[in-house]
Amino acid sequence: MNPLDPTRPDPAGGPVWGWQPGFAALGPAFFTALQPTPVPAPYWVAVSQDAANTLALPPDWLQSDEALQALSGNQLLPGSQPMATVYSGHQFGVWAGQLGDGRAILLGETFGNTEIQLKGAGRTPYSRGGDGRAVLRSSIREFLCSEAMHALGIPTTRALAVTGSPLAVQRETRETAAVVTRLAPSFIRFGHFEHFAARDMQPELRALTDYVIDRYYPACRKAANPAAALLQAVSERTAELLALWQSVGFCHGVMNTDNMSILGLTIDYGPFQFLDTFDPGHICNHSDVQGRYAFNRQPQVAYWNLFCLAQALMPLIETEEPAVAALSTYKAVFAQAFLTRMRAKLGLAQAQDDVQRSDSDGTLIEQLLALLAANRVDYTVFWLRLTEAVESGDFTPVRDLFLDREGWDGWLVGYSARLVQSDGASAAALMRRTNPRFVLRNHLGELAIRAASEGDFSVLHQLQQVLQRPYDTHPEHAQWSGFAPEWASSIAISCSS
Known part of the structure; x- marks a missing residue:
């Protein structure tokens, strides 16, 4: 019996994919059917057995030549109907018009309600003059980061595998091609909604909205205004995601509306970076000449993108008041989610949120981040040393990270007073679960x-x-x-x- 669908035997012992209609059921206005473009001499670069387990794939399938050829775009998975989806969006704050999957090809949705997508599998009608390829360099970064983010507990697309090829690809230099196999419950973006709204294609906009609500946000169907309820749910998921990004020092680098997931997932790993020294104004993407996507601007940019989504949904929401109310939840959810995450990083299980107090958790965190920025302290190393200091009681290695020793000493007084209110062993255990030793620098x-x-x-x-x-x-x-x-x-x- 095949583990993907135990009701269907597979005499050959390989996967029976159990494809579902999924996104394809929306109709031809939403995508173009096409096949991946083969690459010469594909080879394995990396696989994620953990991601494979989410599909219940047979243990040896990812070592097979069938898998290698299929995940390189050289042959189709049995029963798949590949497509490239169309969307539009704002790029660097400017309306870019029609975009779409320029180098990603959706193979379909499997029995396990997971979409499988090949990134770098060749040109599509939405490539806008590009070659539709990904390169080995960026594919390795995407594979590692999506799996690392999953391990950190941050919502993300997954990476099943990377395959390489000697096929030459021209970027800033001549490089070789690669294909990333990506997994997600859905790859629908804010830009999908913007596309149909901008073209006044209201039947398609409604069909897409109904599809997303019924598949991924069923509770919204019961609301008086389901489209507004969807906007609120997406706003809250996005706020929680951004709070997680900021807490671990993750910079996305290119937060265009077409790179924003309707499910609140981290998607499209391109010019991303985890902070080394804590610099709130750090710009990780050297294409971002105006610093629109600097680290400290990410939460506000996400809100701006949600506003664009709200505009796209207005034909369905109809009046401004419920849209404004839906968007207004973002800032409150972000603030609370960020405070909760940062409190955990400090090992503080009990909240002290009275803003009238000088030693409130919000004030403690704000002062700490200012100190880290002023002293250009390594962000990950700081949290690691602080965790070890709470365990050992020796804060000297943390103090050594700061040029402003008096500033650190003053902050430590307030922090120590908060720690006294907590059990030291419990605080250290919480910090060990919250502060990673390793991020993808x-x-x-x-x-x-x-x-x-x-x-x-x-x-x-x-x-x-x-x-x-x-x-x-x-x-x-x-x-x-x-x-x-x-x-x-x-x-x-x-x-x-």
């Missing part, structure tokens, strides 16, 4: 990429194993939890890949 990804470009995937696989358990010690890779080397600051990431 730029230089770690670069080490994996450089080795892979020479045909050595061992660094990639070791890094993958570490990032899948980011809170463990991994003593054999302790150096990966330390400071970034000086050369890391010269790594440039952009929209070009």
Whole structure:
């Protein structure tokens, strides 16, 4: 019996995919049917068995030539009906018109209600002159980061596999091609709604909205205004996502409306970065010349994007008041979610939120972030050392991170007073579960990429194993939890890949 659908036998022992109508049921206005473009001489780069387990794939299938060819776009998975979806969007704050899956091809939705997508599988009608390919460099980064974010408990698309090919691809330099197999309950974006609203295609807009509500937000169907209820639900999920990003120091880099998931997932890993030194104004994408997507602007940009979604939904919401009410939940949910996450990072299980008090949790966190920024303290190293200090009682290694020792000492007084109100062992345990030792810093990804470009995937696989358990010690890779080397600051990431 096949594990994807135990009601259907599979004499060959391979997967029976059990494709569902899913997005395809919306009709041809929403997509173009097409097949991936094959690549020469594909080879395995990396696979995620953890992601494979979500599909209940047979254990050895990802080692088969069938899988290699299918996930490289060289042959179709049995029964799949691949397509590229159409959407529009705002890019860097400017209406860009029609966009669409320019290098992503949706294979379909499986029996497990998971969409499978190949990124880099060739040109589509929405490629806008591009080649429809992804390169090995960016594919490795996306594979590692999506799986790392999942391990951190941050909502994200997943990466099942990366395959490579000697096919030459021209970006800023000549590189080789790769294909990432991505998984998600849905890849629907804000831009899908913007597309049909901008063209005054109200039947299609309503069909898309009904589909999303019935499939992913069924509670909204019972509301007096289901479209407004959907906007509120998406606003709240997006707020929670942004609070998680900010708490771990994650910069997305290109938060266009077409890169925003309707399910509140982290999607489209391009010029992303985890902060090294804590710099609120850090811009990780060197294509972002105006700094629109700087780290400290991400929460407000997400709100702006939600406003664009609200505009797209207005033909269905009809009046302004419920739309404004739906959007208004974003800021409150973000503030509370961020406070909750940061409180956990400090090991404070009990809240002290009275804003009238000088030692409230919000004030404590605000003062700490200001200190980290002023002293350019390494963000991940700080939280790791603080966790160890709470365990040991010795805060000297944390103090050594600050040039402003008096400022640190003053903050520590207030923090210590809060810790006294908590059990020390419980505080340390909470911090160990909340503060990762390992995140995908730029230089770690670069080490994996450089080795892979020479045909050595061992660094990639070791890094993958570490990032899948980011809170463990991994003593054999302790150096990966330390400071970034000086050369890391010269790594440039952009929209070009």
